[in-house]
Amino acid sequence: MSFKISRRELLRGGAAVVAGGALQQVGFAAVSARPLEEVGYGQVTLKSAPHLAQMESARSVLMGLSDDSLLMPFRKMVGQDAPGEDIGGWYQYRADYDYRKEDAGLAPSATFGQWVSALSRMYAITGDPALRERAVRLNRLYAPTIATEYYEKNRFPAYCFDKLVCGLMDAHRLAGDGDALEILERTRKAALPELPGHAVDREVVWREGKDVSWVWDESYTLPENLYLVSAQIGAQGPSYREMAERYLDDASYFDPLARGENVLGDKHAYSYVNALCSAMQAYMVGGSEKHLRAAKNGFDMLLVQSFATGGWGPDEMLQAPGSGKVFASLAKSHNSFETPCGAYAHMKLTRYLLRSTREGRYGDSMERVMYNTVLGAMPLQPDGHAFYYADYRSQSSIDNAAGTPNDALGSGGKRVYSDHRWPCCSGTLPQAAADYWINGYFHEPGAVWVNLYLPSVLRWNEGDAKIEMELEGTYPETPEVRLRMKTSQKVSFALKLRIPAWADGATLQVNGRPVQMAVASGFATVQRKWRTGDTVRLQLPMKPRLEILDEAHPETVAVMFGPRVLFALASEPVAASSAHALAIQQTGGEEWMLQSLNGPVKMVPFTSVQRQTYLTYIRVI
Secondary structure, eight states, rough: OOOOOOOOTTTTTTSSSETTTTTEESSOOOSSOOOOOEEEEGGGGEOHHHHHHHHHHHHHHHHHHHHHHHHHHHHTTOOOOOOOOOEHHHHOTTTOOOTTOOTTTSTTTTTTTHHHHHHHHHHHHHOHHHHHHHHHHHHHHHHOOOHHHHHHHSSOHHHHHHHHHHHHHHHHHHHHTTTTHHHHHHHHHHHHSOOSSSSTTTTTTOOOOGGGGGOOOOOOTTTHHHHHHHHHHGGGHHHHHHHHTTTOOOIIHHHHHHHTTOOTTTTTTHHHHHHHHHHHHHTTOOOOHHHHHHHHHHHHHHHHHHOSSOOOOGBBBOOOTTHHHHHHHHHOSSSOEEEHHHHHHHHHHHHHHHHHOOOOHHHHHHHHHHHHGGGGOOOOOOTTTTTEEEEEOOOOOOOSSTTEEEEEEEEOOOOOOSSSOOHHHHHHHOOOOOHHHHEEEEETTTEEOOOOOOOOEEEEEETTTTEEEEEEEESSSSSSEEEEEEEEEEEEEEEEOOOOTTOOOOEEEETEEOOOOOTTTEEEEEEEOTTOOOOEEEEEOOEEEEEEEEOOOTTEEEEEEEEEEEEEOSSSSEOOOOHHTTOEEETTTEEEEEEEETEEEEEEEEOOOOOOOOOOEEEEO
16 A cells, blocks of 8 residues: 555654553653643633533533432432432432343432532533522432432442532532532541442452442542542541542552553543543642653553544443454444543543643644534433434444355444433533533633633733633634734733644734744744734644554544544445545535545534434545
8 A cells, every 4th residue: 555644643742652552651751830720610701602502402401300300319219208200211210220121220310410510510601590509409409318328229339429529519619509518528428338448440349249230330530529629628628638549540550551551451431531530630639740640641542542533432441452443343333432421531631631731732632522522412302312422333344254244233323312311421411511611721820821712702810910812713614713812901921822733834923913933842832912902813724634543454544624523424435545535625614525436425524414324434545
């Protein structure tokens, strides 16, 4: 095969290289500066229509559920009267639940804390008092149900406790719930007798006499929120810091990752990527350089087995290096990426890594996942139907002695609702949608960092100056980004602009004059004294490029344009020359045309797929 094909820079930045499936250290620089500050949810006015629509859809569903329905599983599990309508699905409690027959009742009440968290975040964004009232009222109604009995009957005591910690923490910090911390401490004391006391890997038996569904708990994800609580309440919270440290999954996960050993293979995808967020908080709050190394190494290992969309974990499993299972999944599975859950974990992790390292490659990865996965998720429905898996199936499987294709599953992917009602992704989608407001910008004294180019207004103070910076443009539909300053007085600060790795030839103007641009660690810096009316124009040129799935299958490629994958609207495998793939033509709006070996094929971004059958990967010859 003689064609030249571009490839995603999996380990950009010189931190490490992959050799023989193991990550080899090549001189990690110590990270000594304080992490960049998150902006507050209320500091940003977002103007991007698809992002606004996704949050509004989730808000509508959460505000429409009845209080009694949301409290029903708690009340049933502790023996209280439980009036109201049972909303069913994973959320309901069934004492006779049998995982071998169905999954209704799998995780009773598990998403409650996530929904309180999302309501609190949405209140911080909008200031809508109805959102705050709902979050605070739900906490008040939950408080009388707090009992150890709830955790005794729970397959996922750590998982559910973690979500409650998150909801109560966010209600305290974002919705001003004055009782949230007291309710949280009662919750912690009730949970402790039924938690394992330390991190237990998934699939490891720690409660005897139970069926296999009782080993799917995720105690190794607990430290992230426990560290965050300890940081919020300071000296009042040594119990939370100590508890966070006890649940760090060091022996089997973080210690080998810190040494560069790839132990991701055969681990549950979402929860073990989410656990890397715990490693990051062990660094950001606890100061552990070992856990920063573990998170950076784990992230780089994850990229090697990621799809072009940024998604990972076909059938919810991470894969061993060189196993070929990611490629094989394109013919065997429609369950390619656990979208809202995986995107939520991925965007948290990249946010923490970017804040801690100031490396733009983490913003590149966050942007990729946002546009190609969660932003195209179908909206959560009031009856609990949720978008669970992104489907990257792109090939026919050959699994019989004659070697003939088996098309029983079909060759293409589709956007469909899961058969599950109120699954885990119904909890993370509202949280992920709210977090768009805090993923775009970061701050430190003397500098503001622009990570995502979403139309928005950021407000902050730089010393005595009050600043509003408006970001305009239709990126990534078009390559130009404009920023306009409004300041209460002249003020000096550095404007840091993320320059994606794919944006060859990016240019910058300030007040109409070209500025020589030097890019360091994925960011360009404009340092000046700013005043009202100053305008910055950034051009991020986009052209088609091809990304191979992996080195063993260089003929299997995704067509990229800027940060987005272009999906072929086809139900049968598509083949084209590399020259034709690189010469796709934009035919208007959000549509491109590929000249394949069998004629023209329309290509669109994931947010424009709708209900059509599509292919994530094509074959180049």
